Amino acid sequence: MTALLLSLVIILGIVAIxxxxxxxxxxxxxxxEDEIQVNNQETNNIRWAFVVFFLGFFxxxxxxxxxxxxxxxxxxxxxxxVEYDWLMNFNMIIITIVFxxxxxxxMVFVVKYAKTVSPKATFVTHNNRLELIWTTTPAIVLTIIIxxxxxxxxxxxxxxxxxxxxxxxxxxxxxxxxxxxxxxNTLGKANYRMISATNALGIINKNTIDERLNQYDExxxxxxxxxxxxxxxxxxxxxxxxxxxxxKKNRAAVVQYKEQSKTENFDVANDDIIxxxxxxxxxxxxxxxxxxxxxxxxxxxxPHFRAQMNAVPGVxxxxxxxxxxxxxxxxxxxxxxxxEYLLLCNKICGAAHYNMQMNIIVETEEEYNKWLxxxxxxxxxxxx
Amino acid sequence: MAGHKETFITKYLxxxxxxxxxxxxxxxxTVMAFIGMIMSLLxxxxxxxxxxxxxxxxxxxxxxxAPGGVLDPNMYLALxxxxxxxxxxxxxxxxxxxxxxxxxxxxxxxxxDMASGxxxxxxxxxxxxxxxxxxxxxxxxxxxxxxxxxVYPPLSALPQAMPGSGAGMTLWLVSMSFFIVSSLLGGLNxxxxxxxxxxxxxxxxxxxxxxxxxxxxxxxxxxxxxxLFAAALxxxxxxxxxxxxxxxxxxxxxxxxxxxxxxxLLFQHLFWFLGHPEVYIILLPALGITSxxxxxxxxxxxxxxxxxxxxxxxxxxxxxxxWGHHMFITGMNPFVGAVFTFTTLLIAIPSAVKAFNYLSTLxxxxxxxxxxxxxxxxxxxxxxxxxxxxxxxxxAALDVNLHDTYFVVAHFHIVMGLSAVMAMFAGxxxxxxxxWGRMLNKKLGYVHFWITFICAYGVFxxxxxxxxxxxxxxxxxxTEFPIFDGLSDISLMVTIFAxxxxxxxxxxxxxxxxxxxxxxxxxxxPWSANTLEWTTPVEHIHGNWPGDLPVVHRWAYDFSKPSKxxxxxxxxxxDFVPQTVPLEEGEIDGEGH
Numbered sequence: 001m002t003a004l005l006l007s008l009v010i011i012l013g014i015v016a017i018x019x020x021x022x023x024x025x026x027x028x029x030x031x032x033e034d035e036i037q038v039n040n041q042e043t044n045n046i047r048w049a050f051v052v053f054f055l056g057f058f059x060x061x062x063x064x065x066x067x068x069x070x071x072x073x074x075x076x077x078x079x080x081x082v083e084y085d086w087l088m089n090f091n092m093i094i095i096t097i098v099f100x101x102x103x104x105x106x107m108v109f110v111v112k113y114a115k116t117v118s119p120k121a122t123f124v125t126h127n128n129r130l131e132l133i134w135t136t137t138p139a140i141v142l143t144i145i146i147x148x149x150x151x152x153x154x155x156x157x158x159x160x161x162x163x164x165x166x167x168x169x170x171x172x173x174x175x176x177x178x179x180x181x182x183x184x185n186t187l188g189k190a191n192y193r194m195i196s197a198t199n200a201l202g203i204i205n206k207n208t209i210d211e212r213l214n215q216y217d218e219x220x221x222x223x224x225x226x227x228x229x230x231x232x233x234x235x236x237x238x239x240x241x242x243x244x245x246x247x248k249k250n251r252a253a254v255v256q257y258k259e260q261s262k263t264e265n266f267d268v269a270n271d272d273i274i275x276x277x278x279x280x281x282x283x284x285x286x287x288x289x290x291x292x293x294x295x296x297x298x299x300x301x302x303p304h305f306r307a308q309m310n311a312v313p314g315v316x317x318x319x320x321x322x323x324x325x326x327x328x329x330x331x332x333x334x335x336x337x338x339x340e341y342l343l344l345c346n347k348i349c350g351a352a353h354y355n356m357q358m359n360i361i362v363e364t365e366e367e368y369n370k371w372l373x374x375x376x377x378x379x380x381x382x383x384x
Numbered sequence: 385m386a387g388h389k390e391t392f393i394t395k396y397l398x399x400x401x402x403x404x405x406x407x408x409x410x411x412x413x414t415v416m417a418f419i420g421m422i423m424s425l426l427x428x429x430x431x432x433x434x435x436x437x438x439x440x441x442x443x444x445x446x447x448x449x450a451p452g453g454v455l456d457p458n459m460y461l462a463l464x465x466x467x468x469x470x471x472x473x474x475x476x477x478x479x480x481x482x483x484x485x486x487x488x489x490x491x492x493x494x495x496x497d498m499a500s501g502x503x504x505x506x507x508x509x510x511x512x513x514x515x516x517x518x519x520x521x522x523x524x525x526x527x528x529x530x531x532x533x534x535v536y537p538p539l540s541a542l543p544q545a546m547p548g549s550g551a552g553m554t555l556w557l558v559s560m561s562f563f564i565v566s567s568l569l570g571g572l573n574x575x576x577x578x579x580x581x582x583x584x585x586x587x588x589x590x591x592x593x594x595x596x597x598x599x600x601x602x603x604x605x606x607x608x609x610x611x612l613f614a615a616a617l618x619x620x621x622x623x624x625x626x627x628x629x630x631x632x633x634x635x636x637x638x639x640x641x642x643x644x645x646x647x648x649l650l651f652q653h654l655f656w657f658l659g660h661p662e663v664y665i666i667l668l669p670a671l672g673i674t675s676x677x678x679x680x681x682x683x684x685x686x687x688x689x690x691x692x693x694x695x696x697x698x699x700x701x702x703x704x705x706x707w708g709h710h711m712f713i714t715g716m717n718p719f720v721g722a723v724f725t726f727t728t729l730l731i732a733i734p735s736a737v738k739a740f741n742y743l744s745t746l747x748x749x750x751x752x753x754x755x756x757x758x759x760x761x762x763x764x765x766x767x768x769x770x771x772x773x774x775x776x777x778x779x780a781a782l783d784v785n786l787h788d789t790y791f792v793v794a795h796f797h798i799v800m801g802l803s804a805v806m807a808m809f810a811g812x813x814x815x816x817x818x819x820w821g822r823m824l825n826k827k828l829g830y831v832h833f834w835i836t837f838i839c840a841y842g843v844f845x846x847x848x849x850x851x852x853x854x855x856x857x858x859x860x861x862x863t864e865f866p867i868f869d870g871l872s873d874i875s876l877m878v879t880i881f882a883x884x885x886x887x888x889x890x891x892x893x894x895x896x897x898x899x900x901x902x903x904x905x906x907x908x909x910p911w912s913a914n915t916l917e918w919t920t921p922v923e924h925i926h927g928n929w930p931g932d933l934p935v936v937h938r939w940a941y942d943f944s945k946p947s948k949x950x951x952x953x954x955x956x957x958x959d960f961v962p963q964t965v966p967l968e969e970g971e972i973d974g975e976g977h
């Protein structure tokens with residue numbers, strides 16, 4: 001049905017153009033018009049059309065502000081976000097002024113200096129004083145913007161409080177996992193070769209290392225067995241040998257790691273807490289996020305907190321902020337009883353990129369502690 | 385080649401003649417642009433009506449990628465990716481520079497052809513080959529590349545990560561490698577030609593701004609495209625030979641991969657070291673064309689010629705030290721972020737100078753509203769509208785919440801996409817008489833202009849609001865997030881404008897093809913311009929000028945120059961003084977007396 005409609009529209013469009021052209025050709029030959037000279041009638045039509053256009057453009061701007069202004073992000077829910085919003089408003093005001101003023105000038109010139117009202121142009125090649133003014137004025141304004149911007153940036157990124165709560169955000173196609181550091185506020189180590197069905201984050205402690213080595217052994221045995229029954233159409237012997245090579249390499253790396261880190265305290269990981277779907281943070285406490293990725297680049301985007309950082313495989317990135325508005329309070333501020341803070345993925349990561357999310361619950365410290373106490377610790381969850 | 389009898393093949397296909405090569409670039413670029421545009425319309429359908437069934441999607445994409453007429457999420461990403469690639473590289477780099485550098489450089493500097501006609505021909509055919517490979521990649525079983533036009537690894541490096549990273553990505557890389565070869569061959573030729581083949585009297589300080597812009601563009605391309613080539617080559621190595629330049633610590637599809645020590649960020653650095661100059665490779669020719677068209681049709685010299693040249697050079701230089709602003713939130717050291725904020729915001733100064741100089745060129749002019757002039761005015765508008773939001777995005781702090789949202793989409797589509805497209809239209813309407821010896825239909829031009837200009841803003845302006853609301857780009861649908869429900873009207877509005885604007889381009893295509901064959905014959909100098917291309921015969925000949933090369937005596941902008949006593953124009957009854965007219969005694973070049 002839509003195909004039919006669309007093709008109909010296209011056909012109609014072509015017919016309309018052909019007809020228009022015939023009419024134009026006729027009228028051209030009648031009036032002796034040509035394709036070069038723009039006659040006075042046309043010039044006047046166009047200059048007023050430009051006025052209508054620019055006024056319409058401003059009206060469209062205002063319409064968008066009125067119609068969708070309330071859909072923009074609510075007040076910042078983080079401490080630095082308040083600064084961010086000031087900086088944003090400051091910049092927005094400047095660029096809106098520049099945008100409106102230059103467009104009004106453009107509109108006026110387009111009307112005033114059309115050839116019908118300004119038959120003769122004035123020969124002006126340059127004006128050093130004017131040019132100096134419009135070089136230095138933007139330069140001064142930009143200096144202010146740069147200084148203000150960089151100082152905000154510095155305070156957002158370089159003054160991390162020492163007593164932040166450490167949380168890891170772990171990204172993979174296509175979900176998020178949060179890991180709390182537990183009572184010691186230190187995250188246990190992790191390695192991608194340790195990842196398995198029972199240890200999705202590849203966290204390292206004594207149990208998981210041995211468990212992973214066993215899994216590798218099982219896998220090797222399985223692969224060796226499947227070599228014996230290679231069948232046409234299935235994986236070839238070469239493919240299987242290739243897989244065996246990879247598994248052996250990974251196993252050797254884990255063994256080597258185990259040897260090297262004999263003195264390491266692996267118990268750090270034991271009190272870690274893993275949550276999915278949603279994670280909680282206490283209000284008015286600085287939170288430091290370590291961000292990791294399992295496979296491709298993702299981006300941890302928390303728009304309500306004016307916070308974003310990429311999750312890059314092979315690198316641990318980080319960001320920190322202090323939430324200042326609880327979820328409950330934000331529900332009142334926005335007047336939306338269903339409001340939730342969100343963690344979105346904001347770097348193209350594959351088919352379900354558009355639905356890779358987690359809810360963030362900001363609550364009082366009491367509520368937070370109560371919730372955290374109910375969550376199973378890593379070693380307990382492992383044992384189950 | 386002079387004196388040889390030309391066959392169809394030497395004249396129309398493997399031509400050495402820069403004018404023919406220019407037409408080849410324009411037509412190939414236009415075909416690619418239509419493909420890119422149709423793709424955008426297809427994914428706009430999905431964005432306006434998420435998950436709904438459309439016969440047209442099934443018609444174009446088949447049962448695999450649009451089963452029952454509902455767009456597959458992988459194909460959505462592929463459409464976005466190929467749309468971006470085609471528009472950025474095939475239309476606005478090759479289509480724009482290829483067309484106008486080839487046409488204008490020899491004609492405006494007074495050269496018989498490019499320095500090497502052979503290299504010039506190769507440049508086109510590598511571009512053609514690259515276009516063919518890119519189109520071919522649409523037909524592979526696992527679908528075309530779908531990792532975004534920036535093809536960040538690991539997503540683009542691992543076929544396990546998405547189907548588009550299989551054979552489609554290989555073809556993408558092959559196509560881009562050919563493209564880079566084309567671009568380098570063309571760019572070197574443009575640089576050599578401008579430096580060596582200027583006719584007598586054509587000092588660098590007398591070059592039209594279009595040539596200055598194309599010259600600096602070519603330099604940017606020659607310096608930055610090899611870096612993209614390196615990035616692509618290393619990506620090919622990672623994909624094919626098991627190296628680990630960009631890959632480290634990856635667990636995917638139930639397997640820990642044997643890649644350690646690489647960094648995905650290395651690719652981003654290499655990519656954006658090209659990627660940012662690339663923005664100006666697109667924008668500078670657009671600014672150059674706009675300068676010519678505005679000055680000619682305002683019947684006034686371009687205001688502040690030296691400042692215009694200076695700002696082209698400044699933009700060219702600065703474009704090499706700002707790439708990090710694409711990476712503020714990749715985990716780069718915050719100090720580096722501060723440095724890139726500083727350099728990026730500096731670009732606003734030469735850009736502002738250009739915008740103000742355009743406005744003051746219009747001031748006290750006598751404007752002729754040819755379609756070209758209207759597109760040039762539209763370009764000034766979009767350059768400002770899109771440019772100012774760059775000030776926000778350049779700020780590392782503010783970028784944190786706007787990065788990869790629709791605000792960015794709105795910003796670069798307006799400042800780079802629309803500005804360059806408007807300027808390209810201006811260029812085509814202005815120089816069509818030179819390219820085909822016939823006139824484009826003016827009335828169709830007006831209809832095309834108004835629909836295009838209105839729809840252009842209608843499509844991209846509202847997207848700022850989506851961005852400020854936090855809507856990420858490259859989302860197949862926003863329906864999974866109830867907080868974005870209130871913005872679905874914007875998606876719908878944008879799609880409607882896009883459909884109408886897309887249809888309007890058929891008017892342009894029709895005008896182009898019809899006028900090529902049936903348009904009224906063009907006079908030698910239809911717009912009463914000063915530059916040398918309008919002194920060549922309307923019928924194309926090899927070597928451009930039948931007799932001796934013209935000699936240049938003055939700059940290109942003596943419009944409405946008064947005579948000494950001020951009672952008439954310098955040439956009585958004619959408000960322009962072509963560059964070939966000698967200076968009178970006591971007359972100063974580029975000054976009022």
